[in-house]
Amino acid sequence: MNFNSLQYLLFLPAAxxxxxxxxxxxxxxxxxxxxxxxxxxxxxRYALLMMFSILVTYFCARxxxxxxxxxxxxxxxxxxLLNLSVLFFFKYFNFAxxxxxxxxxxAGLTVAAPRLDVLLPVGISFYTFQALGYTIDVYRGETxxxxxxxxxxxxxxxxxxxxxxxxxxSAHLLxxxxxxxxxxxxxxxxxxxxxxxxxxxxxxIADPIAVLVNTxxxxxxDYSGWLLTVATACFAIQIYCDFSAYSDIARGSARMLGFRxxxxxxxxxxxxxxxxxxxxxxxxxxTWFKDYLYIPLGGSRCSRLRTDLNLLIVFAISGLWHGASxxxxxxxxxxxxxxxxxxxxxxxxxxxxARLHIAESNPALQIFRYLFTxxxxxxxxxxxxxxxxxxxxxxxxxxxxxxxxxxxxxxxxGSLGLTRPELLVIFAAILLxxxxxxxxxxxxxxxxxxxxxxxxxxxYFLLITAILLFGSYGPGYDPQEFVYFQF
Amino acid sequence: MSQKKRESIAAILLxxxxxxxxxxxxxxxxxxxxxxxxxxxxxLQEAEDSIDIMFFGxxxxxxxxxxxxxxxxxxxxxxxxxxxEQPLAVTYYYLREALRHQSPQAxxxxxxxxxxxxxxxxxxxxxxxxxxxxxxxxxxxxxxPVSEWPALFLPFCxxxxxxxxxxxxxxxxxxxxxxxDPLAGYTFLSTSTPTMGRVTREIDFEQENYEHNLxxxxxxxxxxxxxxxxxxxxxxxxxxxxxxxxxDLAAADARAIDNAIFYxxxxxxxxxxxxxxxxxxxxxxxxxxxxxxxxTYLGHLICTLELDTPTADTQLWQSRSEYFHQLAAEAxxxxxxxxx
Numbered sequence: 139m140n141f142n143s144l145q146y147l148l149f150l151p152a153a154x155x156x157x158x159x160x161x162x163x164x165x166x167x168x169x170x171x172x173x174x175x176x177x178x179x180x181x182x183r184y185a186l187l188m189m190f191s192i193l194v195t196y197f198c199a200r201x202x203x204x205x206x207x208x209x210x211x212x213x214x215x216x217x218x219l220l221n222l223s224v225l226f227f228f229k230y231f232n233f234a235x236x237x238x239x240x241x242x243x244x245a246g247l248t249v250a251a252p253r254l255d256v257l258l259p260v261g262i263s264f265y266t267f268q269a270l271g272y273t274i275d276v277y278r279g280e281t282x283x284x285x286x287x288x289x290x291x292x293x294x295x296x297x298x299x300x301x302x303x304x305x306x307x308s309a310h311l312l313x314x315x316x317x318x319x320x321x322x323x324x325x326x327x328x329x330x331x332x333x334x335x336x337x338x339x340x341x342x343i344a345d346p347i348a349v350l351v352n353t354x355x356x357x358x359x360d361y362s363g364w365l366l367t368v369a370t371a372c373f374a375i376q377i378y379c380d381f382s383a384y385s386d387i388a389r390g391s392a393r394m395l396g397f398r399x400x401x402x403x404x405x406x407x408x409x410x411x412x413x414x415x416x417x418x419x420x421x422x423x424x425t426w427f428k429d430y431l432y433i434p435l436g437g438s439r440c441s442r443l444r445t446d447l448n449l450l451i452v453f454a455i456s457g458l459w460h461g462a463s464x465x466x467x468x469x470x471x472x473x474x475x476x477x478x479x480x481x482x483x484x485x486x487x488x489x490x491x492a493r494l495h496i497a498e499s500n501p502a503l504q505i506f507r508y509l510f511t512x513x514x515x516x517x518x519x520x521x522x523x524x525x526x527x528x529x530x531x532x533x534x535x536x537x538x539x540x541x542x543x544x545x546x547x548x549x550x551x552g553s554l555g556l557t558r559p560e561l562l563v564i565f566a567a568i569l570l571x572x573x574x575x576x577x578x579x580x581x582x583x584x585x586x587x588x589x590x591x592x593x594x595x596x597x598y599f600l601l602i603t604a605i606l607l608f609g610s611y612g613p614g615y616d617p618q619e620f621v622y623f624q625f
Numbered sequence: 626m627s628q629k630k631r632e633s634i635a636a637i638l639l640x641x642x643x644x645x646x647x648x649x650x651x652x653x654x655x656x657x658x659x660x661x662x663x664x665x666x667x668x669l670q671e672a673e674d675s676i677d678i679m680f681f682g683x684x685x686x687x688x689x690x691x692x693x694x695x696x697x698x699x700x701x702x703x704x705x706x707x708x709x710e711q712p713l714a715v716t717y718y719y720l721r722e723a724l725r726h727q728s729p730q731a732x733x734x735x736x737x738x739x740x741x742x743x744x745x746x747x748x749x750x751x752x753x754x755x756x757x758x759x760x761x762x763x764x765x766x767x768x769x770p771v772s773e774w775p776a777l778f779l780p781f782c783x784x785x786x787x788x789x790x791x792x793x794x795x796x797x798x799x800x801x802x803x804x805x806d807p808l809a810g811y812t813f814l815s816t817s818t819p820t821m822g823r824v825t826r827e828i829d830f831e832q833e834n835y836e837h838n839l840x841x842x843x844x845x846x847x848x849x850x851x852x853x854x855x856x857x858x859x860x861x862x863x864x865x866x867x868x869x870x871x872x873d874l875a876a877a878d879a880r881a882i883d884n885a886i887f888y889x890x891x892x893x894x895x896x897x898x899x900x901x902x903x904x905x906x907x908x909x910x911x912x913x914x915x916x917x918x919x920x921t922y923l924g925h926l927i928c929t930l931e932l933d934t935p936t937a938d939t940q941l942w943q944s945r946s947e948y949f950h951q952l953a954a955e956a957x958x959x960x961x962x963x964x965x
Contacts, residue, residue: 144775323632557789559789560789591631591632591635592635594635595635595636595638595639599639599642599643599646602643603643603646606647606650606781606782606785607650607785607788608785608788609785611782611785612776612782612783612785612786
């Protein structure tokens with residue numbers, strides 16, 4: 139059940155209505171049933187995997203909270219091992235087997251790599267990380283082990299954020315399941331705007347622009363450097379709109395039920411450095427890795443070399459978290475390398491600025507930083523989007539080969555599956571997105587709209603009509619799954 | 626005014642504005658259909674109770690029957706209200722809806738719809754162009770698969786992707802409505818395809834589907850009889866007919882229906898005077914020349930039915946006749962130029 143489906147548009151109001159109609163004690167069981175129903179709309183049997191993860195983390199957390207340190211370590215290790223084994227089996231087994239097969243072949247041994255014919259369970263990386271985060275919090279004594287199984291199961295499976303995050307922290311979300319949420323129109327209002335804005339980003343920008351991106355990336359050898367650059371920039375916008383749309387709809391849906399989910403994006407394409415970008419992009423995952431991997435590895439409180447290595451390890455694992463493929467691994471490592479290069483060149487850049495008498499707050503410098511960071515991010519997205527490493531290398535080569543722009547089978551934008559009016563609408567929508575993101579940096583747009591009822595309803599009207607008219611839905615369209623579902 | 630009241634009023638206004646947007650937008654975005662069947666827009670512009678004979682069915686009705694020629698040969702005003710590959714369930718609701726506006730003396734129903742399934746590509750046009758009445762709802766529920774319901778209830782959503790191909794005509798039709806059709810539901814097909822005699826048309830015969838359609842044939846006869854309208858079922862003359870066993874089945878079933886007359890026009894094909902080399906648009910349909918000959922034949926046939934005196938507006942039908950002959954003359958001249 140995709141967020142941009144008619145099914146969900148019927149499911150959500152029904153869920154909200156039932157939730158507020160039921161007495162408080164029945165609400166969590168109801169949400170649990172609805173969450174499992176929501177999840178089972180994909181592949182019903184994979185709900186068993188989620189239940190396995192819930193059971194393991196629930197009981198391990200209960201056990202480790204009551205044990206001495208040594209036994210706690212044991213239970214934590216068991217919990218991590220069981221959960222990560224499931225994740226490995228479904229997500230990484232084929233990749234690992236293929237890799238081992240290649241290594242053996244290059245060593246002169248001919249071994250047929252075994253291959254599992256299984257579908258990746260939707261959202262497995264998200265709920266596994268959320269459940270593991272909880273277990274580690276309990277181990278560290280930061281969160282008490284949840285006694286009520288239904289409440290805990292709901293924490294892992296809460297439908298708005300189950301499939302693609304945000305990956306919530308136990309200290310933030312778990313207590314909310316113990317609160318009593320009375321019906322409050324302010325929550326509906328506060329939830330409606332992100333839901334509409336998310337649908338707008340997904341259906342008016344991400345899905346239509348995906349047509350262009352898919353066309354180019356399906357046969358990159360046929361396109362010139364500048365079209366590959368355009369397609370890559372479009373992919374940057376597509377993946378941002380797609381993923382942040384999911385987070386917005388998740389936050390909005392949860393808010394209508396009285397829950398507050400964490401913010402997952404903070405205008406990432408207005409970042410002034412790669413480090414800044416990762417503070418703004420998929421915040422729930424970045425902070426998860428920081429808290430549960432980077433800091434335990436030593437973080438930045440160790441030698442320069444070790445800090446760099448920690449960064450590379452974290453980003454490499456983050457890359458693999460996104461997908462079992464060398465392209466994702468390379469994408470992660472490249473982002474780690476960007477950060478290392480950024481921190482090593484910081485004194486040099488500071489000195490250069492001082493020499494040129496450019497103030498830190500200089501607007502031109504600021505714009506240059508936005509553009510340079512965006513260019514670096516886009517360059518890395520090539521690895522994320524390309525079908526394989528050789529395609530990625532070809533695209534990178536053509537993108538960097540500026541003198542050859544336009545000479546290799548030049549084609550216009552019109553040949554990429556979108557009409558000129560469609561391109562214009564997408565362009566206008568992206569401009570609107572940029573304005574909203576830029577304004578949103580300094581002020582709370584939702585709060586500002588809340589003060590002017592006519593403006594707020596006009597915004598609702600314009601968003602709904604834009605989605606209905608320009609959105610990607612209905613016969614003849616192939617609505618794209620949310621990109622992050624595959625992770 | 627309290628905040629709660631203001632919110633309620635704003636929410637109601639939003640819903641009303643969205644409903645208006647969907648309704649008006651749907652009218653603008655929906656493809657306009659003035660010919661090739663499902664021509665409800667022009668049909669509803671006809672003066673009430675001004676049509677003597679109505680023709681229903683599939684493309685074999687709107688491509689092969691020229692009402693102006695029928696008027697010339699019988700004096701009766703006629704109109705074709707058919708739809709591409711129309712299942713008989715839809716034909717039944719076409720008849721019911723048509724009889725709300727007209728009181729014909731006879732209706733002709735072309736029965737190839739007995740073989741059509743419920744989810745043909747044409748269904749959206751067949752039902753979507755009907756006026757929004759109970760008959761349209763019935764047609765939707767009874768003839769359209771559930772997957773098509775949202776598109777049939779909300780044309781805006783079905784056709785929203787047309788926003789970048791809208792023309793001034795789309796706005797004109799949507800805001801000002803259709804004009805009466807001087808061809809009265811006939812679709813003028815000017816080109817010729819020489820034919821080489823009969824070829825068997827492969828059909829995907831499903832007993833359940835056939836029986837479902839057959840039940841509507843009975844309902845058509847019953848409903849027409851209730852309204853004192855003579856019913857004539859017929860198989861249209863064509864060179865692309867289903868296997869004989871299916872035709873015989875359809876003919877036998879149509880003949881068995883009470884209160885209806887049945888004709889297989891193929892039995893008297895020679896009497897039409899069809900020229901295989903110039904009278905066909907394709908193997909299934911006549912072009913304007915073949916349609917004129919078949920309509921002349923039908924006009925004579927109508928004269929043999931015991932109908933009341935014609936009520937046709939002579940001036941109007943004279944102009945419609947002239948219009949058809951003018952189009953025919955232009956098409957003749959064009960084909961003569963082409964052959965030189």
